[in-house]
Structures are given as C-alpha cells and as structure tokens.
Amino acid sequence: MENCIFCKIVAGEIPSPRFYEDGDMIVIKDIEPKAKLHYLCIPKTHFALLSEMDEEKAELLKRVMKKIPELANGVLGLSGGYRMIVNQGADGGQSVPHLHIHLLGGETLTGF
Numbered sequence: 204m205e206n207c208i209f210c211k212i213v214a215g216e217i218p219s220p221r222f223y224e225d226g227d228m229i230v231i232k233d234i235e236p237k238a239k240l241h242y243l244c245i246p247k248t249h250f251a252l253l254s255e256m257d258e259e260k261a262e263l264l265k266r267v268m269k270k271i272p273e274l275a276n277g278v279l280g281l282s283g284g285y286r287m288i289v290n291q292g293a294d295g296g297q298s299v300p301h302l303h304i305h306l307l308g309g310e311t312l313t314g315f
C-alpha cells in the first residue's frame with residue numbers, strides 16, 4: 204500500500220531492525236516506546252482494521268497470535284509477561300492504519 208509507513212518498513216524501504224520475521228509478519232521495536240520493551244508485530248499484508256478481516260486475514264492473524272507466546276518467551280525477552288494492545292480507529296488512538304499488535308513488557312506495567 205502506497206504511503207503506508209508499515210508497508211515501507213515491511214518492504215525494507217525504511218530500515219528498521221527486525222527481531223523476528225517469517226512469511227506472515229515482522230517484529231520491530233516501537234520508535235516511541237511506552238514500556239521498557241515495546242514491540243510491534245506487523246503483519247506483512249496491509250489492512251487497517253479487524254472489521255476488514257476475511258477468512259484469509261483471519262488465518263494470518265491466527266498464525267501471528269499463535270507465534271507471539273513463543274517469541275515472547277524467547278527472542279523478545281518477555282517471559283515475565285506482557286501486555287498486548289491493538290488500537291482500532293480514531294477513538295482507539297490508532298495512528299498507523301496498518302493493523303499491528305503492540306507488545307509491552309520488560310517491567311511490571313501498572314494502570315490499565
């Protein structure tokens with residue numbers, strides 16, 4: 204998708220170190236971390252909202268979700284636990300309209 208910053212990162216047009224990559228997604232660190240460790244799991248397929256999910260995208264997200272605990276306990280260093288956030292639309296505070304999963308941890312998170 205043209206002018207999508209996450210598509211550009213996925214394509215390698217904007218360099219960003221990858222902590223994990225497979226056919227479905229990349230995992231990078233958030234440029235403005237909200238916790239000691241703050242990763243973004245970015246599916247390689249462009250779509251903005253869960254409401255756009257068809258069967259293919261549902262399967263993609265299923266594989267991504269199944270992979271996250273394994274990564275958290277391994278390369279991402281989140282074995283103590285983590286918070287998973289998916290912001291949706293304007294009221295959800297979504298600033299990049301390419302669906303992504305925030306993983307926050309590396310410390311004990313307080314508040315909501």
Ligand code: 5GP
Nearest residue numbers: 208219231232233234235290296297298299
């Ligand atoms: P959203 O607000 O859409 O849920 O999350 C977008 C996130 O992407 C924000 O936390 C923001 O800091 C992060 N972000 C925006 N641009 C870049 C970038 O170029 N590189 C990285 N690593 N993170 C970015």
Ligand code: ZN
Nearest residue numbers: 207210249301
């Ligand atoms: Zn995109």
